[in-house]
Amino acid sequence: MQRPQELRNLFRLPLPRSFQLGSFPLRSHLRWILIRIVIKTFCGLTNTSIQSLERNKVASRFEVFALRLPPRIQPFDLYEAILKTNFRFKQNDIVIVSSKFVSISEGAVVQIDKIRVSHKAKVTAKKFQMDEKLTELVLREADQVYGGIPGFLLCKKNGMLCPNAGIDKSNIPRGYAVLYPHLPFESADKLRLNFINNNRLKLFVVISDSRLMPGRLGTTGIAIAVSGFKPVIDHRGEQDLFGNILRVTMRAVADGLASVGVALMGEGRESTPVVVVRGFEVNEEDRKMNWQDLAIDPLEDIYIRSFKSK
Amino acid sequence: MQRPQELRNLFRLPLPRSFQLGSFPLRSHLRWILIRIVIKTFCGLTNTSIQSLERNKVASRFEVFALRLPPRIQPFDLYEAILKTNFRFKQNDIVIVSSKFVSISEGAVVQIDKIRVSHKAKVTAKKFQMDEKLTELVLREADQVYGGIPGFLLCKKNGMLCPNAGIDKSNIPRGYAVLYPHLPFESADKLRLNFINNNRLKLFVVISDSRLMPGRLGTTGIAIAVSGFKPVIDHRGEQDLFGNILRVTMRAVADGLASVGVALMGEGRESTPVVVVRGFEVNEEDRKMNWQDLAIDPLEDIYIRSFKSK
Known part of the structure; x- marks a missing residue:
């Protein structure tokens, strides 16, 4: 029953006779179930907060x-x-x-097929082995482009470093891209x-x-x-x-x-x-x-x- | 009483007579306290997991x-x-x-005072406006130094990028440094x-x-x-x-x-x-x-x- 001895130590209370529910003879471990019930329900405590009460070692919790x-x-x-x-x-x-x-x-959300690709985007796409239409979109959306590696341009967008200006093609139907x-x-x-x-x-x-x-x-x-x-x-x-x-x-x-x-x-x-x-x-x-x-x-x-x- | 109506809906149970503890006449809200006790204690459910049972919209939880x-x-x-x-x-x-x-x-843990500073550390410390002894320690501990900004050297340590090779002077008595x-x-x-x-x-x-x-x-x-x-x-x-x-x-x-x-x-x-x-x-x-x-x-x-x- 979850270490009755420790609970007993914690509260250091001898069992009052009133916990025995009148004259009904409860066994020791049943009494402890009852005390647990009383503590948990009426004080609104969960298992965890009983633990922390017992121990006082959990500094915070979320x-x-x-x-x-x-x-x-x-x-x-x-x-x-x-x-x-x-x-x-x-x-x-x-x-x-x-x-x-x-x-x-x-x-x-943008339909990628409909994008017209500029000359600059073609050059950049080739350099970094990227899709031309995606590259065009990234160049349009980015506040600044610092450089790239194959598949990605490292951009600044809304003041933050942001690969491909935050444009993403996953979790959206094929042919579409989600912008920042x-x-x-x-x-x-x-x-x-x-x-x-x-x-x-x-x-x-x-x-x-x-x-x-x-x-x-x-x-x-x-x-x-x-x-x-x-x-x-x-x-x-x-x-x-x-x-x-x-x-x-x-x-x-x-x-x-x-x-x-x-x-x-x-x-x-x-x-x-x-x-x-x-x-x-x-x-x-x-x-x-x-x-x-x-x-x-x-x-x-x-x-x-x-x-x-x- | 933490919304007994919803709990009632959740479990859809009419109150069995046995919950009335023999012939002792419990009032309605006391019966709900009792059901709450039974649920919380014997099923080991917390408030939160009762919520998620009710709603089934919480995909995961930690x-x-x-x-x-x-x-x-x-x-x-x-x-x-x-x-x-x-x-x-x-x-x-x-x-x-x-x-x-x-x-x-x-x-x-290293006592900083006892460190002997090399010529290289002196030059580096001056360049990046760092403490000479700390610089010496960083140069010794780092697997590689890529560069720096005032106050920090950007290093590789155990294969990872690591400012000042992971050496830290906070949360330790003055005059000591904690290594990686x-x-x-x-x-x-x-x-x-x-x-x-x-x-x-x-x-x-x-x-x-x-x-x-x-x-x-x-x-x-x-x-x-x-x-x-x-x-x-x-x-x-x-x-x-x-x-x-x-x-x-x-x-x-x-x-x-x-x-x-x-x-x-x-x-x-x-x-x-x-x-x-x-x-x-x-x-x-x-x-x-x-x-x-x-x-x-x-x-x-x-x-x-x-x-x-x-």
């Missing part, structure tokens, strides 16, 4: 849910679609939505305001995308927009465990959350473009934000500057 | 716990230290340990085997570090070693929602988990170097792994090659 939504290709209302899951959101939940799902909801969301911060704010106005729910929103990290195999998540909380915690000037002043430490909370989202969203047939994080503490921020709250100019970055400094 | 451990500076047994938290691990839990905590446990773990995959395997041999618990282990991503503000997590599961899921050749074959998609599961860990671990005074992820599905892998399971040679990477291709 939960993550992946919501299944039907695949879409036509524009739709993002808020309504999420509501239709009937998931019971709670105050301070963090809603992570895949950027592709946001793009599709806003109709940022047009104004991701506005989309995040709109979703958040819908929850506040219609459900009186103060949620936080992250729009997530997946990216390669330098030198790594496989993609992790980055936040391309947030609403309602500070995406980066600046620890500079704080003290560490030994009283040293922390110098350069900023924590990319929104990217961490996006990684949680991307880890559950999958890339293939899972169809779980919305992930909810519950119990993770963020710092509220009501101000309207933009890409500079998440990113630095790519050319001021340690990786790129290091390779240029040789 | 929980994350941050464990508080006392700060250390002397070598210690990592497994014993984690056991001392008395956290109740379950089968298939994923244990994420900060690389710094691993390093300290293995005595990879000597053999992180061995450390991860050892921790996992300890749990198997001593507790019959098949856990998975990630050793996490924090890194900047190109162009981003703030750090997220990367896995510098794993034990027991495939760190990268290769989706190439699988089909997406519309039957397109996925071409280049590999998912860095271990990096995603490390990001979850780093998001909770904090950087300052939190002292939570161990994070447990419960309920997240990984692909088991018993083979001994190395850095090539997590990383590619930095010079084959899209970012670095793109900037060189200009």
Whole structure:
């Protein structure tokens, strides 16, 4: 019965006679079931929180849910679609939505066949062994193109480093491509305001995308927009465990959350473009934000500057 | 009473007379308390899983716990230290340990004052405005140095891109520096085997570090070693929602988990170097792994090659 001895030690109570339900002779382990029941139900405690009460060693705890939504290709209302899951959101939940799902909801989908290819796109496509029409689309959508490797152009889009300007041909019918969301911060704010106005729910929103990290195999998540909380915690000037002043430490909370989202969203047939994080503490921020709250100019970055400094 | 009507609908059961505890007349809401007790205790369901039963829209779900451990500076047994938290691990839990905590446990701590500075370190320190002794240490520890920006050298260490060769002066008494773990995959395997041999618990282990991503503000997590599961899921050749074959998609599961860990671990005074992820599905892998399971040679990477291709 889940270590009655430990529970007994924890509460250090001799069993009062009242737990014996009048004169009905309960055996010892049955009494402990009853105490467990009383604790769990009337204090509203789950197994886990009993554990943490017992031990007081769990400093913090959060939960993550992946919501299944039907695949879409036509524009739709993002808020309504999420509501239709009937998931019971709670105050301070963090809603992570895949950027592709946001793009599709806003109709940022292009039929590739219909694109006319420029001379520049032909040259670039040849150089990097890419599809000409996709290359044309990338050149049109990118704010800047830094270079490429076979199959990919490394671009800047909305202030962020972004392979192929965020254009993606997977999880959309053949012959179509999904663009980067047009104004991701506005989309995040709109979703958040819908929850506040219609459900009186103060949620936080992250729009997530997946990216390669330098030198790594496989993609992790980055936040391309947030609403309602500070995406980066600046620890500079704080003290560490030994009283040293922390110098350069900023924590990319929104990217961490996006990684949680991307880890559950999958890339293939899972169809779980919305992930909810519950119990993770963020710092509220009501101000309207933009890409500079998440990113630095790519050319001021340690990786790129290091390779240029040789 | 947490919506008895919905619970009633869920289980669609008329109240049997036996729930009335013999002839003792329980009021309606008390009966529902009792049913709740029975459901929660004997079926082991938490509030959340009741929700998901009701709705069947949550595709997957996991929980994350941050464990508080006392700060250390002397070598210690990592497994014993984690056991001392008395956290109740379950089968298939994923244990994420900060690389710094691993390093300290293995005595990879250096007194900076005692380092003799070479001529090369002096020149490099001046060029990148760094402390001479730290520079010397970085040059000794790095497998390769690619370049730098003021305050940092971008190095390769154990096959991975690593600012300052992973050497860190925070969360350790002034005058000391923590090195990168000597053999992180061995450390991860050892921790996992300890749990198997001593507790019959098949856990998975990630050793996490924090890194900047190109162009981003703030750090997220990367896995510098794993034990027991495939760190990268290769989706190439699988089909997406519309039957397109996925071409280049590999998912860095271990990096995603490390990001979850780093998001909770904090950087300052939190002292939570161990994070447990419960309920997240990984692909088991018993083979001994190395850095090539997590990383590619930095010079084959899209970012670095793109900037060189200009």
